[in-house]
Amino acid sequence: MKFPVGEDTTFNWDSLEAFKAAHGDLAGQEVTVLGPWLGGDKDLFESVIPYFEEATGVDVKYSGSDSFEQQIVIDAEAGSPPDVAIFPQPGLAAGLAAKGQLKPLPDEVGTWITENYAAGDSWAKLVTYKGPDGADHVYAFPYKADVKSLVWYVPENLEDAGYEVPETLEDLKALTEQIAADGEKPWCVGLGSGGATGWPATDWVEDMMLRNNPPEDYDAWTTNELKFNDPKVVKAIDDFGWFAKNEDFVAGGVGSVAATDFRDSPKGLFASPPACYLHHAASFITTFFPEGTIVGEDADFFYMPAPADGALGQPVVGGGTLFSVLTDNPAGPAFIEFLQTPIAHEIWMAQQGFLTPHKGVNPEAYQDETVKRMGDVLLNATTFRFDGSDLMPGAIGAGAFWTGMVDFVGGKSAQEAGDAIQATWDALN
Amino acid sequence: MEGMAGRKSTLTWVVNLAALFLVVLWTIPTAGLFVSSFRDRDQIAATGWWKSLTSSQQTAFVRTGNADDQRQDGALYVLDGNVLTEGQELVAWGTSARDPGAYQPGESADVDGATLTVAEDGAYRMESATPFEMRRGERIFVTTSSPPKFTLGNYTRVLTAEGIGRAFMNTLTVTIPATVIPILIAAFAAYALAWMEFPGRALLTAAVVGLLVVPLQVALIPLLRLHNDLNIGKGYLGIWLAHTGFGLPLAIYLLRNYMAGLPREVIESARVDGATEFQIFRKIILPLSFPALASFAIFQFLWVWNDLLVATVFLGNRPEQLVMTGVLRELMGSKGGEWEILATSAFISIAVPLLVFFAMQKYLVRGLLAGSVKGG
Structure with a gap:
């Protein structure tokens, strides 16, 4: 683990403990994650995963692809989807949701995003798509943001x-x-x-x-x-x-x-x-x-x-990555819940290349002033819009x-x- | 007739020159890539590979120490150090980005009340009567000339990349069966299509030729779905089958045309002598078809070796499933743009196919003509 649990007090270790208490029953499960991150980004994401594994006993297998957009469609259509997919583009997620390839997340996730993310309404709208039944559901959870402005x-x-x-x-x-x-x-x-x-x-x-x-x-x-x-x-x-x-x-x-x-x-x-x-x-x-x-x-x-x-x-115009669940594996939704804990954000914040609109995290976790100021751009945004x-x-x-x-x-x-x-x-x- | 001969020799010259020109033209990109693979990222960004053999002039800046680094020398506060790295020669220096070459080596300049001197050997000394208070060091812009420099760093980086050894084994595990299986099947099929009489033979041949134009991308989803339904899933068996399927049309077409061109008399006399179809195939056709088999083997080997798409779809993207191309792609990072890694990777991944090619090239020339001339 990058940062030993409980050591550095800038992190919200309590949130990890609380998550652990709620999800102790998943030990031995495996969850596959497919995303667009390779190289350095992949290493950074994989530094967050051990905290989830430690808390739940689930084995997370991440694989990255630079042709993620094609890969996820092929895998989903062919019937061998990953448990969790990381979408760099909402349009693609919306398309798969309409085809019934994504599992809707509980409605509370939408409320949670509205309440806990800066410009929360914008973010919640971003992850609400029409399902195969034509009704709106929350299909993804935004984690990790970029500022473009x-x-x-x-x-x-x-x-x-x-x-x-x-x-x-x-x-x-x-x-x-x-x-x-x-x-x-x-x-x-x-x-x-x-x-x-x-x-x-x-x-x-x-x-x-x-x-x-x-x-x-x-x-x-x-x-x-x-x-x-x-x-x-x-x-x-x-x-x-x-x-x-x-x-x-x-x-x-x-x-x-x-x-x-x-x-x-x-x-x-x-x-x-x-x-x-x-x-x-x-x-x-x-x-x-x-x-x-x-x-x-x-x-x-x-x-x-x-x-x-x-x-x-x-x-503020920005980008971000959206996490969706594609299978009935119970560890998938648990992973999404893990991403709602402040600790899941702070571990990556303390390294590099990560911004978050999460209002509950400790901004001191950002590695330096510059990144913190970038985070402030996100937090101070009166309007956040995803890359059109x-x-x-x-x-x-x-x-x-x-x-x-x-x-x-x-x-x-x-x-x-x-x-x-x-x-x-x-x-x- | 004498005039004709003279013209012929001029023509030969023209042809030879044209051929030489084309060869050079075709080799330039590869040569450029090869040179680039020995240069580091900043060099590639700064100058083209054709300038790599001459010494280059660069302008960059070096920061002096900040307030924490100052020491007292008598009544003066001093910051000192060196602006050059090994092998560089100082041409000019300056203190502002707008005029980076304002001063010659050895001259002094005023910077916010302090005096800055940069000597020929790159040693700088900044002195002031009052203590320095800056949080970040002053920028000294230096124009330097450095001799040509090449590095093996890119090769070290690629060759020691995590998982490259396993990926190499994975690629071999995929490539060898994916080359052998289609040849086995195609040789039988080609013999049947060329020499065995049965109804619908011409139609069947036409169907195989027709399959040549089907892009493999359209088959990815249905094929993977089939594999999932058959419980093959993602794995080596699946990718061998996939590569076999994608390779078969070309293999059958190539081998059938070659075999159809073999002399009828040989086969008929064997029949007359009482040989079975299988004996004819094994004792006569196979040895005679060796050039065509070899040339197809090279095609298929190269194609499977360089493949990334089929591997990511039918094998997967997890570290233990990655093939060479997958690892090299990973080295490029999520956003790409690292030319030095791209160039180096190209030369590393080309090594094995080159070996295969040179081992089998004497068959390739003959094999390329396979089926093009009746009896050839």
């Missing part, structure tokens, strides 16, 4: 040049113009990602949607009640274009935006002289910073600011939306891009 920068580069961290969206635009006026490039934007090229732009557009419009519009947009070529959506795409389609604002020029790999684009921040000063990316981007970069010292982030008028509060492209049907959110954004930075107008994506969506129905 972040802007990364090198503090000393900003200080040396005399720039201030912007507090509002207007300030951010002013800063962008000022850096450009000083003869430098403010932004590094890279949309490249192999077959998924274009997805980083969807995060921008989602951020813009939530900064221009109430969250209800955002929800309507993800279900296509609000059309993709609606003026509101076109405006959001154009707002992204304000940053990314201006030769003076982007390192390497607009032509390089779609060609630059998203994993390479943050490196411009660290070049000397700096190729750019700002980079919009999710919390996991730190993995792709040059080796030896100390986050919080060499690099830092600020919340992608909201408009100054404050009418829409502090909206993950909520849309695969053909849009993992297809037309991506290519539409590549076309948009390649020269098409926002209206044309919106029309093209909407045309694909119309063809689906």
